[in-house]
Amino acid sequence: MAWLILGIAVVTEIVWALSLKWAATTGTVAASAVPITLSFVNMALLALAMRGLPAGTAYAVWTGLGAVGVTLFGMILFGEKVNIVQGAFIALIIVGVVGTKFFATAS
Numbered sequence: 001m002a003w004l005i006l007g008i009a010v011v012t013e014i015v016w017a018l019s020l021k022w023a024a025t026t027g028t029v030a031a032s033a034v035p036i037t038l039s040f041v042n043m044a045l046l047a048l049a050m051r052g053l054p055a056g057t058a059y060a061v062w063t064g065l066g067a068v069g070v071t072l073f074g075m076i077l078f079g080e081k082v083n084i085v086q087g088a089f090i091a092l093i094i095v096g097v098v099g100t101k102f103f104a105t106a107s
Helices: 001-027 030-050 057-079 084-102
Strands: none
Touching: 001 030, 001 057, 001 084, 057 084
């Protein structure tokens, strides 16, 4: 269950980071409220996941997959560019997350 909650936290992290970019380009008070609200939800989900996972594991997966997701969606939504070397290192993050999950002691 902790891994599922962490997965939801990762999705929230990605949406949160993308909402920061959106809020910065929109510049309205309402747009600014979205990332603020998501940051509370995001932290609550991460804290909940840490009840069943080691803090280092949860945080590494959360930040790693969050960075990968923001990069991918930044490319799709905002036309951001990633070169082949950056793509290779992003792939290494995914390998690290898979390894972390495979060798984790918590369920």
